[in-house]
Structure formats: C-alpha cells, structure tokens
Amino acid sequence: MTDRRINATAASLLGFLHQGPMSGWDLVAIAQQQIGGFWSLTPSQVYRELASMAKAKLVEAGEPGRRDRRPYAISEEGRAAFREWVSSEPGPETIRFPLLLTVLFSAHLPADQLADSLRTHREVHMNRMAQYKMRWEELHAAGETEPHLTATLAFGLKYEQAILSWFEELPSLLGRANATDSP
C-alpha cells in the first residue's frame, strides 16, 4: 500500500537495513564505504531520510543505547517499498565534474592556475585508486563471498583508472604548457 515511490537514497538505506538494525551513524559509515564511490550522501540526509521513513512506517526507531545511538529497523512496509524500488528501472547516471568545466574554459585562466588544479585533483584520484586497490585485496584475501560488492568495487577501479589515464594524456592534448608534472 506504499503509494509514494521512495527515492534512491532512501532505498539504499533500506537496502543496508536488511542486514539488521543500524543507527544513522552506522548507515553513514557503511554507505560511505560501500556506495560512496558512485552515490554520495551526507549525515544530514541520512537523518532526514530516517525521520521521514519512520513517519511513513518504513522503519522503526528502537530505544537509544549508549551515546544516544538510536537503532532503526526495517519494517515489513519498508521491505515492500524497497522491493518496489529495486525492481523499477534504474535511471540514467548523472555526473558533475567541475574540473572539466574549468578545463573547457581554461582559456580564461592563467596556465599555472590550471596546472595547480589538475595536480590537486590528480592526487585525489590517485589516493582513491589506492584505497580501492586495498579494499580489493582485502575482499579477495577474505575469501570473496560477496560478488555484488566485488562488482561495484570493480566499477570504482575502472572509473578511477579512466580518470588517471585521462590525466596522463592531458599534457599532450593541451600542450606542454599545462603539464601536470614538473620539468
């Protein structure tokens, strides 16, 4: 009887709650680790979604434990809403990459400033790549039980690799003036 379709962010919280009751804090942490690479969410959002889902009876708040941890449990209606969401067509992906706007319009920018930005962002992605690789090793060392986790992590690896590869060919595309590496 859930007539209002839930959004993807709420749905992902419900997805995690299938593993058992969790607090907002737990959910932020697990979401950051498992879907952070392709689905960002902030603590504020999590608490708001939890509150609104509680109102809609999709989850039930338990008694606060130590440090006010308030565990939320998924309800039967919650499972139904989740099932409905997961079987609906996933929408197209959206990507918003400010750095690429900067690159496109970098004729209006001193060359060294562009190079700075590129260097900074490249480092961010190198770090992310390193993180993903570590996680990949961990998963495989642990015996590889969860193919879905592996599959999404594989996406992260491909994605970061593509970006790094782009950074590498950039200097030759833009001309050495904007090289990201030093002389």
Added chain:
Amino acid sequence: MTDRRINATAASLLGFLHQGPMSGWDLVAIAQQQIGGFWSLTPSQVYRELASMAKAKLVEAGEPGRRDRRPYAISEEGRAAFREWVSSEPGPETIRFPLLLTVLFSAHLPADQLADSLRTHREVHMNRMAQYKMRWEELHAAGETEPHLTATLAFGLKYEQAILSWFEELPSLLGRANATDSP
C-alpha cells in the same frame, strides 16, 4: 563588485556566451553537446538562470527575433563574475549511478530483471561511445583547433570506455547467471 558567487551551471552559460549572444535554446543545445557528458542541465534550468542573471545584470536580453528567440549577451559584470568563478578552486566531482545501487542490492531481484537492466544500460553507453568517436573524428578532420574541446571529449571517451569495460567483466564477477549477452 559581484559579491554573490555564481554557481557552476550559470558560469558555464556565461562561458558559452563569450562566443557571442545566444538564446536559451541555443545554450541548451551547445551545453548538451559540449558539456552534456559531465555536466547535465535542463531547459528549465537554463531559462531560470538566464532570468536571474539578467536581473543581476550579468547578461542583457536583446530584442526577440523570429519564433520569439531572445538573444542574451554577456555584460562586463558577467565577464567579471565568470572570471571570478573560473579562477576559484573547482570542487570535487559527484557521480550518481543508480544502476550500481541496483547491482549492489540485486540479491533482492530476479536474475533476468537485472540482466535486462544491464543490457539496456550497456546499449546506452555503447551509443554514447559511438557518438563520442564520431565527434572525435570530426574534430580531427576539421583541423584540430581547439585543444580544450578535445581534452574534454577525451574524458568522455575514457569514461565510456571504462564503463563498457566494466560491463564486459561483469558476467565473470557476478557469475554467468547474470550474463548480459545471450547464450
């Protein structure tokens, strides 16, 4: 004296308006082609931003031509606001890929439904890749004058290639049950 910082969407419109006055319709088209791959925007947004920028004197509306085309021209204040934006640090990229949520939670989904979604999305990306390749050829045939366009297009190619490569290794990660190709 522009104390309110403009947002990236407005900034990109100003960026395009450096080429000369354009109507909302023109801007939607050019944005779709040149930044659509990493920065989505809708007609509604464009018209709203134009209206608000006109109010803030960053652009000036001209007389409507045929079919009510109303050309907007960037003003001196607009150039200043753009310059300020382009020299500010570009923020981190955000990506939201609903299909990956579906994959992560696909234990709650019949295998054939997942396979359907995967096939559909894979085709979308194959088409995008084909588009990008055509555009790449066009640019190079035309004599390669604009390195920034080339650079952003190169990103699109890398990105789509990464996604396609991910689709290809998916069956082996998820087990043949969810293969995207037929027997």
Added chain:
DNA sequence: TAGAACATGTAACGGGTTACATGATTTG
C-alpha cells in the same frame, strides 16, 4: 580534565527535476 571523536539532529538555502502551459513556424 581537557580535547578529540562520537552521535544526533535542525533550519535554511539553492538548485535540479518534473509537469505543465503557451504560442510561433515549418512541413506533409
């Protein structure tokens, strides 16, 4: 015992999305 990390929230704003309305021009 002070400061760091934990934990939960609220309020407001901005902007992305969706749905809808309207009229002009072109083409079959």
Added chain:
DNA sequence: CAAATCATGTAACCCGTTACATGTTCTA
C-alpha cells in the same frame, strides 16, 4: 490545415548542501 517541431517560460516539489547546535564518551 493539421501535425510536428521550435522556443520560451512558470510553478512546485524534492533533495542535496551547508551551517549550526547540542550532548556523550573515550583517551592522553
């Protein structure tokens, strides 16, 4: 002349972001 396409917009909603407030427990 009817239908398709071009072109501009408005209104409302939802949701992501940011800033802030508050109290708790751990640890150096």
